[in-house]
Amino acid sequence: MTDSPLTYLGKLPNRTRGHEVLDALAEMVSRSGLDVGDRLPPEVQMAQQLGVGRSTMREALNRWEGLGLIRRRRGIGTFLVAPIPAPGGPVDPDVRLEGAAVLRLLEVRSTLETQVARLAAERGTKGQKAEIARLCGVLLEIVARGENYREADIAFHTAIADASANPMFTQILTYLDQAFERAADSPFNRAAFGLDSFSYHGPLSDAVVAGDGDAAERAVLDIIASVRAEVEAIIRDGGQG
Numbered sequence: 001m002t003d004s005p006l007t008y009l010g011k012l013p014n015r016t017r018g019h020e021v022l023d024a025l026a027e028m029v030s031r032s033g034l035d036v037g038d039r040l041p042p043e044v045q046m047a048q049q050l051g052v053g054r055s056t057m058r059e060a061l062n063r064w065e066g067l068g069l070i071r072r073r074r075g076i077g078t079f080l081v082a083p084i085p086a087p088g089g090p091v092d093p094d095v096r097l098e099g100a101a102v103l104r105l106l107e108v109r110s111t112l113e114t115q116v117a118r119l120a121a122e123r124g125t126k127g128q129k130a131e132i133a134r135l136c137g138v139l140l141e142i143v144a145r146g147e148n149y150r151e152a153d154i155a156f157h158t159a160i161a162d163a164s165a166n167p168m169f170t171q172i173l174t175y176l177d178q179a180f181e182r183a184a185d186s187p188f189n190r191a192a193f194g195l196d197s198f199s200y201h202g203p204l205s206d207a208v209v210a211g212d213g214d215a216a217e218r219a220v221l222d223i224i225a226s227v228r229a230e231v232e233a234i235i236r237d238g239g240q241g
Contacts, residue, residue, distance in 0.1 A: 005032035006041050009049035019094065021060040024050055029084045039077040040070065067101040098188055099235035103228065109176060110224045113157075116164045116173070117216035121208045124163030129209045132159045136205035143198050148191065156201065160208060187234050197226040 005028050025046070034040070047057035061078065064070045071081045082104065085096040124132070139152040154177060161170040187193065204219035 003032065004041065005029070005034055006045055006049050007032070009046060021050065021052060021056060022063065022094070022097070025060060025064075026084050026086065029080070030086045034080060034084075036080050036083060039079050043078070064097075067097050068104065069097065069101070095187060095235060098186055099231050102188055102231045105176060106224050106228050106231070109173075110221065112169065112172065112176075113220045113224070114217040116161050116169045117204065117208060117220045118213035119166065119169075120160045120163035121211050121213040121216045123165040124208060124211075128159065128163040132156070132163060133205055133209050135159050136201055139201060140198060143195065146191075149198075156205075160204075163208065188231070194227050194230065196230060197223045200226065 009024060009028050028034070028046075029040075040046070043057050043061060044054060047054050050057070061070065061072075065072065069080065069082045069084060070078050072078050082100070085100060120128075120132070135152070135156040139149060139156045142149045142152045157173065158170060161173050164170075200219050200222040204216060204223065207213075207215035207219055
């Protein structure tokens with residue numbers, strides 16, 4: 001890479017905010033050939049090149065950091081830690097970036113939660129398994145009523161993690177629930193997101209209660225596959241679904 005990445009940043013009209021700044025940064029990354037592990041130009045220089053304030057640039061970089069795309073190292077710089085989708089096309093940049101972040105999150109959850117479900121099936125006490133079954137019933141009733149299910153879903157999956165008899169799993173999965181910040185109007189925040197996956201929550205609960213580790217793993221994989229398919233569809237239609 002011979003040219004400075006700053007070469008690919010030009011003044012934005014009317015001190016533009018929001019998506020235009022993110023698109024300009026994505027274009028810089030794409031055209032300059034920056035890759036995972038590379039350092040971005042200094043924040044102040046990028047702001048000057050775009051003709052925006054440092055606070056605007058900081059907000060944009062905070063957004064990328066919240067999506068797990070960059071990592072700041074104090075006194076050293078800001079580094080790419082995940083691929084940045086190329087700008088352009090009909091899909092909103094936030095949808096592309098959030099969708100990619102959700103897919104990375106699902107990859108991690110798939111690895112962790114299959115083992116958590118198996119251990120819960122093998123190690124869970126009678127009381128823990130009864131609580132898992134109860135929480136699953138509560139969750140599915142809330143979903144059937146069309147109400148906000150997020151807290152009930154977290155309680156159900158947390159109970160399974162607790163039954164694994166390894167509290168570190170619970171801590172890690174709690175962190176993953178807060179792993180990145182979604183935009184307020186994100187299609188990945190809408191009430192209907194993930195609803196198709198709930199048809200597999202009953203089988204997951206039944207498998208854990210029955211002590212069937214293989215079936216528990218399969219149910220987790222079915223849940224993850226369902227959500228992944230929905231994320232990919234949202235990315236394809238630009239969040240308009």
